[in-house]
Amino acid sequence: MEPLVTFCLRMGDTTLILGQQTAAWCGHAPVLEEDIAFANMGLDLIGQTQLWYEIAAQTEGKGRTPDDLAFFRTERQFLNAQLVERPNTDFAHALMRQYLFDAWHLPMQEALCDSGHEAIRDLAQKSVKEVRYHIDRSRDLIVRLGDGSDESRAKMQAALDALWPYAADLMATDEVEAALADQGVLPGLDRVRRAFDAETAATLDRATLTIPENGHARTGGRTGIHTETMGYILAEMQSVPRTFPDARW
Amino acid sequence: MIAMRPDTDTVRDWLGEVPDPEIPAISVVDLGIVRDVAWENDTLVVDVTPTYAGCPATLVIALDIETALRERGIDKIDVRRKMSPAWSTDWISAEGRQKLLDYGIAPPQLNAANCAGMLSAQTAACPQCGSENTEAIAARGSTPCKAQFRCRDCREPFDYFKAI
Numbered sequence: 485m486e487p488l489v490t491f492c493l494r495m496g497d498t499t500l501i502l503g504q505q506t507a508a509w510c511g512h513a514p515v516l517e518e519d520i521a522f523a524n525m526g527l528d529l530i531g532q533t534q535l536w537y538e539i540a541a542q543t544e545g546k547g548r549t550p551d552d553l554a555f556f557r558t559e560r561q562f563l564n565a566q567l568v569e570r571p572n573t574d575f576a577h578a579l580m581r582q583y584l585f586d587a588w589h590l591p592m593q594e595a596l597c598d599s600g601h602e603a604i605r606d607l608a609q610k611s612v613k614e615v616r617y618h619i620d621r622s623r624d625l626i627v628r629l630g631d632g633s634d635e636s637r638a639k640m641q642a643a644l645d646a647l648w649p650y651a652a653d654l655m656a657t658d659e660v661e662a663a664l665a666d667q668g669v670l671p672g673l674d675r676v677r678r679a680f681d682a683e684t685a686a687t688l689d690r691a692t693l694t695i696p697e698n699g700h701a702r703t704g705g706r707t708g709i710h711t712e713t714m715g716y717i718l719a720e721m722q723s724v725p726r727t728f729p730d731a732r733w
Numbered sequence: 734m735i736a737m738r739p740d741t742d743t744v745r746d747w748l749g750e751v752p753d754p755e756i757p758a759i760s761v762v763d764l765g766i767v768r769d770v771a772w773e774n775d776t777l778v779v780d781v782t783p784t785y786a787g788c789p790a791t792l793v794i795a796l797d798i799e800t801a802l803r804e805r806g807i808d809k810i811d812v813r814r815k816m817s818p819a820w821s822t823d824w825i826s827a828e829g830r831q832k833l834l835d836y837g838i839a840p841p842q843l844n845a846a847n848c849a850g851m852l853s854a855q856t857a858a859c860p861q862c863g864s865e866n867t868e869a870i871a872a873r874g875s876t877p878c879k880a881q882f883r884c885r886d887c888r889e890p891f892d893y894f895k896a897i
Binding site for chain 1: 783
């Protein structure tokens with residue numbers, strides 16, 4: 485696969501799976517405002533997915549549509565970071581997953597605003613404005629619940645301990661990113677890592693949470709290796725289009 | 734019979750009557766999402782920019798525009814999505830801002846670039862009593878583009894159209 489197509493799928497699959505996971509909170513979040521917030525943010529992410537898949541499909545030139553990419557690929561063909569497929573264990577996990585994602589997503593979109601690829605630059609300049617609102621919310625809630633009651637702090641710390649190893653997968657790179665960096669499509673990747681480290685260090689400190697020290701990192705999602713939750717997510721997400729492949733409404 | 738080709742200002746006036754599907758108090762022109770109207774031979778091309786990447790109203794807006802123009806007798810219409818430059822709430826017209834206010838939605842602060850992404854940097858006057866003594870309740874409202882506020886004076890909750 486062309487590096488550009490692989491990269492667009494890595495980005496689009498990550499926003500799609502998180503959008504799907506986030507949408508599952510609709511009707512289940514602890515308060516109405518957060519229920520609406522998660523659902524609306526899921527919409528932003530799925531909208532961004534559409535844009536990534538359009539670039540992927542156009543570059544690939546095989547006549548596939550964004551819907552084909554979302555609904556007719558199998559687990560090993562999905563290239564999302566493992567972090568976003570981690571389960572909706574509780575509100576603390578969902579929020580921490582969102583925050584760690586946002587802490588990477590914002591500097592990534594900022595870097596892509598300078599991309600040499602026109603469609604990617606347009607996408608980033610649009611998305612970055614939405615992503616700023618995403619981290620504004622998740623950062624605020626991480627601090628409020630981390631530096632909150634004993635119970636909320638314990639839940640946030642448990643979520644951080646469980647999810648931190650997966651954050652590495654967001655920043656995992658290989659020859660695909662290297663090739664795109666050389667072409668000027670993907671500028672400033674080193675800045676993304678530094679921005680993530682600075683953002684998480686400052687915010688988690690304010691939230692009185694402790695970053696796990698063992699440094700254990702899980703990667704592989706970007707090459708199609710997923711955790712045990714992924715199959716269930718796809719089964720649910722893809723069931724209707726796979727049952728009625730040509731249905732229109 | 735000669736095909737009717739109304740000038741683009743007339744078409745813009747017509748589009749000024751097409752309501753936004755989620756906030757019907759304002760039109761798609763008030764919202765600033767109609768970026769260009771032009772004739773390409775006998776096809777009327779309308780460039781529309783999405784507000785948010787995932788705004789579910791985007792498809793409905795394209796359909797509403799096409800339907801409105803068809804009712805005016807234009808049969809070759811091409812509604813194109815224009816991504817760049819990205820839409821900003823600064824493009825909402827002065828008339829649109831007034832209509833939002835009359836409808837009970839506090840319009841976005843101007844110069845979005847200064848505060849976009851930070852709700853804490855934005856203030857909204859209460860659309861009911863005009864008081865500036867208001868507070869944010871939640872960063873998201875009935876649609877992704879709005880936040881929920883409350884007036885500390887008249888105690889009414891209201892939507893604020895976030896600057897972006």
